[in-house]
Amino acid sequence: MSKTVSDQLLQRLHEWGVRRIYGYPGDGINGLMGAFNRMGDQMEFVQARHEELAAFMATAHAKFTGEVGVCLATSGPGAIHLLNGLYDAKADHQPVVAIVGQQARSALGGDYQQEVDLLSLFKDVAHEYVQVAMVPAQVRHLVDRAMRIARDQRCVTCVIVPNDLQDMDAVEQPPREHGTVHSGIGTTYPPLVPDAESLRAAAAVLNAGQRVAILAGAGALHATDELIAVADVLGAGVAKALLGKFAVPDDLPWVTGAIGLLGTVPSWELMSGCDTLLMVGSSFPYSEFLPKEGQARGVQIDLDGRKVSLRYPMELNVVGDSRRTLQALLPLLERKADRSWRDRIEASVRDWWAVLEKRAMNEASPVNPQRVFWELSPQLPDNAILTVDSGTSAAWYARDVKARRGMMGSLSGGLATMGNAVPYAIAAKMCHPGRPVIALVGDGAMQMLGINGLITIAHHWKRWADPRLVVMVLNNGDLNMVTWEQRVSEGDPKFSASQDLPAFPFAEYARLLGLQGLRVDRPEQVAGAWAQALAADRPVLLEVMADPNVPPLPPHLDLRQAGHYLKALLQGDPDAKQVITATMREAWDGLVTRHVKAKN
Structure with missing residues (x-):
């Protein structure tokens, strides 16, 4: 044939x-x-x-x-x-x-x-x-x-x-004549290391700084050791864009965690107080969370010259692979003797983890969503792969899950679309069948595409060397992130007709497909449910009945946003009482915990 x-x-x-x-x-x-x-x-x-x-x-x-x-x-x-x-x-x-x-x-x-x-x-x-x-x-x-x-x-x-x-007959080798193209698969060796002059100029800027901040993105995921070494020499703190969450582990005391609307207070303080910014492999979009123009000298490293000096007016842009560039830059950097900036960063990070623990254990009705992510973090296997959907699940993932070496994780960063986490998880298992995979999903995204993805999981899971794939669904009956955006960005109360979701029995549906289904509706069940799911002999749908009124507060709320928030709650928001109570708890934990730590 x-x-x-x-x-x-x-x-x-x-x-x-x-x-x-x-x-x-x-x-x-x-x-x-x-x-x-x-x-x-x-x-x-x-x-x-x-x-x-x-x-x-x-x-x-x-x-x-x-x-x-x-x-x-x-x-x-x-x-x-x-x-x-x-x-x-x-x-x-x-x-x-x-x-x-x-x-x-x-x-x-x-x-x-x-x-x-x-x-x-x-x-x-x-x-x-x-x-x-x-x-x-x-x-x-x-x-x-x-x-x-x-x-x-x-x-x-x-x-x-x-x-x-x-269905036509193939032409495997085009005729050697005018108007034909003869392509090949030959290896490409792109330029990965900048020239020596660029490296010396970058080092001069970084060596002159007294308070250096590093922002790492997805382009730095393969440069963990180099980021740690550069941060150590410069006495810098490291903040991470969402796609760069696993660029450096969160158990390092000077890693401030996520940046931006879903970010942490230490990352906000890092950017607000630095005099030098080193951005590595990131196209983080929200300039209001970066230093003010003129506050800091800037150096950016990126593989794509089209993406540099786009979010902050950098003094120097270095085009090259982040790992190779940092390796070449390291010998040119001078170790900073004054570690007071690093000490401030580490104190802020310690306080922040205490705040997060306090907030995760706050009372909610029925389950505080922060606790779900806080309890997951210490139980994660060292080689786990996490996939995350857009919505409040991304906020709690960004803040409460501690990245460790050996793990991977991703979400829809630039597009921030709903519906990606379950197909991401399926592909992760196809590519790495011996590694446990956890998908963190909201009920809106799960109803959009996720429940269809469960059918594919049920069809393929018996082929995987490690059958563990946990799909955790925050079931709060609300398109929650949009609800919070309506309140904070627009000053509008929750519009129930657009925001409320129809009830769906996620765990029961999973069991119908031959998967394991767990349902959690009390906070004391959370840790045990994670343990059970991560020890199961088949994929698990973990359905958590979460409180939609726990606010994913940004690390910094300006006066305009605060005004919008207050206006929304005073203009007939159906959940105003519960929202106010939960917000007061969050704010109190942040103020009191950090104040007590500062006194001690």
Whole structure:
């Protein structure tokens, strides 16, 4: 049997190292499905419940392996469904290739069924490279360029394959003539270390500073030892963007934790008091949480020169790999003898952990969501992988979960979309079947996509070397983060018609699928439920009946936000009494705990 274009496309992906593709079938990709069947064990096809889930899985595959993630969808509606997950990859600079079907070439332009202008549709999300295959001789170089550009530019690319082309005979080697392209898979060695002059200039700025702050992001996840060494020499504190949570462990006394709306008071104080800022591998968006312009001299290290001096007017921008750059920079740095700045940071961090513990143990109705994350933290296995959805679950993850060496974790950072945590968790288990995975999800995101993802978990879990996958759902009956944003940002009371969620029996549904389902509705059950879930012989849905009125207070509330908050509660918010009580507890813990610590 002669090799088809579909056979060639999949074989070329295999030659690039691709061993798994996430997708959903359809008649626009029937030729590719037949080729998958012929590939046998060489290539795994993971059937998602929806193309959006497949794109999220491909993004997570890239995040948790460093490889290019690949997803596949049929023409028209299937292609459209991929977009949200692909934008997640784009926003977080992850290498993902989308292979998409299309109607027959002869039908294009004829308003045919399921005909969509896919070039236009994908031109933004895959702006670095999106092409339609029109003849078999193109296929080799289209795959090669899509893979290389996705990998080297850390972006989304797309190849569109009309369904009539998929069954045509392959042209494995284009003719050696004018108008043909002869591509290859040769290794790329990008420049990773800046020149000596840039390094000396960066060192001069950092050596001159007396109060150095470091902000680490996703681009520094592989530079843990180097970040620790630089922070030690400079006597600096390290704050972390959400995607960089596992760049340095939280058990170091000078690590201030998350920064931003979901961040910590020590991170706010670090940025407010520094005279020098070193930003490493981060495109953290909220400039109001960085030093004021003119307050601090700035040095930024990033692999992408397009992303530097974007959030803060840096004095020096160094383009290079964060790990290699820090290694080259270290010998040029001078150890600071005065450690008073470091002492202030460490005192603030100690006080903050005491505040968080106090807040986690506060009374709530029925369960304080902070306690769920606080109790999880010490029970996490050393090699755990955490996935987190957007919403208040991200706030408690950012603050209450202590990152340790050997762990991984991620969420939708730049796009901050709902619905990513469960497909992220599935991909994490596909890529690392011997590691425990924990997905931290709100009930809104769970109803949106997560309950469909449970079907995939139930289908695959028996293949995993370690069956532990825990999906924890904060069931508070509310689209909680948006409710808080309405109050604080707009000054509007909670609008129940938009915010209240219909009841859904998450744990019972999991049991229906053959998974384990646990339901917690009392605070004293939380620690034991985590222990039971993490020791289970199969995936677990842990449903926690959480209090929606515990506020995820930002580390700094300005007068305008405080005014909006008060206005919302005074204008008929249905939960005003409970919100006021919970807020007073949070504020009191912060004031009293830190005051007592300061006196001692």
